[in-house]
Amino acid sequence: MIKFDKVNKVFGTAERKVQAVKDVSLTIHKGEIFGIIGFSGAGKSTLLRMVNLLERPTSGRIIINDKEISTISKTDLRKLRSRIGMVFQSFNLLSSRNVEGNIAYPLKLAKVPKAERDRRVKELLQFVGLEDKAAKYPEQLSGGQKQRVGIARALATSPDILICDEATSALDPETTEEILNLLRKVNKEYNITILLITHEMHVIRSICSRVAVMEGGKVIEQGNVYDLFSNPKSRMTKTFISSILNDQLSHRLYEQLQKEHTGNFYRLIFTGNVSSRPVISQISKKYNLDFNIMYGSIHEIQDQLFGNLIVELIGLDSVVKKAVAELKEIVEVSEVLVNEG
Known part of the structure; x- marks a missing residue:
């Protein structure tokens, strides 16, 4: 056209x-x-x-x-x-x-x-x-x-x-x-x-x-x-998306969480049918980990669900690494982003 x-x-x-x-x-x-x-x-x-x-x-x-x-x-x-x-x-x-x-x-x-x-x-x-x-x-x-x-x-x-x-x-x-x-x-x-x-x-x-x-x-x-x-691939696209998903922790809040919490922070992206599955609960039980949800949202985009979580995984580092590796087979996982702005 x-x-x-x-x-x-x-x-x-x-x-x-x-x-x-x-x-x-x-x-x-x-x-x-x-x-x-x-x-x-x-x-x-x-x-x-x-x-x-x-x-x-x-x-x-x-x-x-x-x-x-x-x-x-x-x-x-x-x-x-x-x-x-x-x-x-x-x-x-x-x-x-x-x-x-x-x-x-x-x-x-x-x-x-x-x-x-x-x-x-x-x-x-x-x-x-x-x-x-x-x-x-x-x-x-x-x-x-x-x-x-x-x-x-x-x-x-x-x-x-x-x-x-x-x-x-x-x-x-x-x-x-x-x-x-x-x-x-x-x-x-x-x-x-x-x-x-x-x-x-x-x-x-x-x-x-x-x-x-x-x-x-x-x-x-x-x-x-x-x-x-x-x-998203580019920095600019990530900036635009973050503006409505609020998927970044501020630098001040991140420092505060580090002082108050001993776990590791990860961002999890759920797409399609995975958005309705109890993925975090199943993984935490399997590996005997505790978890805190620091931020969570589910959006509807083009009639599909898009879930976004920032979670703290609490446990031995070696066990957390195994859990994260398995999570990566199901959802997108990345280290939590700190907003310097």
Whole structure:
């Protein structure tokens, strides 16, 4: 559906160049929700803007529906942009138009007949749950309602692709979940491919099937969301995951535990069916070990359970080593991480 093939984007002159995107290759499949995550300056917004050629790649190819888009004519570019909806962090609503007028605006630009415009606007107002807000102006709406208008406007021309640029970062947690549920509904009912960027890992966990992690203009890791959560490779991915799993002990707490406890601390990751098995209990009985659970959580990711425990194993070092070796055959085991930050 969307393919980035060794895409680069350079801003500035030969004397003062900034490479915002570096040799990025990604494939986004039709009908999926694909996330791109990274901190500010990672290059994710620049990459996103190249999908509809708001920014043109310096080199490399961008292919949409088997067509390389950087060489298309102005007429074909207009057609392409009509098939791509955009949802923005700051909503970008027209303050001089009411809700109905904002949603109808792209249809008016496309010269859609008024009767058809009215029908489509009514349909979208119902879809996003704002039938009673049609005559309201943006200043009269909450942040969540504004974003619903933004989504309805982006859907007005029946696009194949929906681009979301930090669509939830200006919203509170409860409203964020409502908007994510709406995006799931868009994806499911209209089979629209959604490409979103964010710096919030909980958004990726909640809605995406696959994700790419960007740092310094490069994609440093990509894959299935569950796989990245259960086995992150890069430092950056581990940082993002830790931000919502809280799977690291602070340096101060770690020092305190070392003073108060004599055992060894390990982090255990449980995936799939193993998450519901009494693994720790069975191993501790077999090796006559005591254990303390210092931290524990179970998360649902892509309809699968992901368990995360930090435990203290108490016993003879030689016995603990045997127990850990057997645990490693069942779950992922590592020495506990100390958060120096």
